[in-house]
Amino acid sequence: MTDHQEWKENPAEYCPGGYHPVQIGEVLNRRYQVINKVGWGYFSTVWLCHDVQKKKNLAVKICKSQRKFSDTALDEISLLKCVNGARKKESDGENIITFLDDFKLIGENVLHVCLVFELLGPSLLHLMKNYGTNGLPMTCVKRILQQVLKGLNFLHKKCRIIHTDIKPENILVCVNTDNLQQYMEEAVVWNQNRLDNIEGPATGASVNFLTHLFETGNADMLGVKIADLGSACWVYKPFSEEIQTQQYRALEVLLGTGYSTPADIWSTACMV
Structure with missing residues (x-):
């Protein structure tokens, strides 16, 4: 697999049940302006966005719309909220990515669960x-x-x-x-x-x-x-x-x- 192929998800997955077709410059949830794509996986795509309210960059993960992917995303949100709660209580957890927000996006391919994270470097x-x-x-x-x-x-x-x-x-x-x-x-x-x-x-x-x-x-x-x-x-x-x-x-x-x-x-x- 070439580096280009690693960077490019399968276009056929932009379909009902699949990825949301994001446009550079669009504003998600009236708050997160899309700057560029930073990654993708089987379940989702991840985008570099600018928070127009807090004036900072962050990462938005947009999950596929098929029910099983939405359910998985909702489970992940529950786990991440637990992490946030434990982090506040214990003053610990700095080596776990910070979960900032979640929202639902209605697009061409039905409903997509979206998760917002702090922006980090490469893997x-x-x-x-x-x-x-x-x-x-x-x-x-x-x-x-x-x-x-x-x-x-x-x-x-x-x-x-x-x-x-x-x-x-x-x-x-x-x-x-x-x-x-x-x-x-x-x-x-x-x-x-x-x-x-x-x-x-x-x-x-x-x-x-x-x-x-x-x-x-x-x-x-x-x-x-x-x-x-x-x-x-x-x-x-x-x-x-x-x-x-x-x-x-x-x-x-x-x-x-x-x-x-x-x-x-x-x-x-x-x-x-």
């Missing part, structure tokens, strides 16, 4: 691809692992939630610094010097910015957050017997002997 998978076979620096691996495990501890113990789909695609990168503009300007120069010395196509600017932070000793400014609770379930109420992406599937799931929170830890270990 861990994109960062890993940028490093190729060499892999991420060990200091980076340790930092990411610590934060993923901290996020899972919060989900498991404070929220009683099993994520069920931990993988690099669902770990998003964020930058914690008051000097973001300065570092991005430095990264432009660093990346140009880097491209002058290598052959092959350039990768995304945001990924190269993160690479710049790693290779200039500023990895401590990077954070990661667990995203996509679309397949998550309550500890006491599993939604499905078969969970997890195959490469990250826990042994107990493969054997069909039942699963709980340790399944997420197995998936985390598989990422390493």
Whole structure:
């Protein structure tokens, strides 16, 4: 599959029961102005939007309209509201993506459930691809692992939630610094010097910015957050017997002997 194919969802899925045909510039729910597409999955598309009320950018996930997708989205909203409640009560959970709002959109293909999230950077998978076979620096691996495990501890113990789909695609990168503009300007120069010395196509600017932070000793400014609770379930109420992406599937799931929170830890270990 080419990079273009990875970025482009199947046009045939824009049909009754499928994706909502979003137009750049349109305003969703009288509040969120669409800027660009940032991703897509089997259940939904995700869009970079500007909140015209709070004057900030965020991500809007628009789910397919078929009933089973709407039900899944409503389950995800319940889980995310639990996370928000636990976050306020415990003053914890900074390694879980922040859920901001939800609304329903009536489009050409009936009703679509929409979820609004804070805007984060690229996925861990994109960062890993940028490093190729060499892999991420060990200091980076340790930092990411610590934060993923901290996020899972919060989900498991404070929220009683099993994520069920931990993988690099669902770990998003964020930058914690008051000097973001300065570092991005430095990264432009660093990346140009880097491209002058290598052959092959350039990768995304945001990924190269993160690479710049790693290779200039500023990895401590990077954070990661667990995203996509679309397949998550309550500890006491599993939604499905078969969970997890195959490469990250826990042994107990493969054997069909039942699963709980340790399944997420197995998936985390598989990422390493």
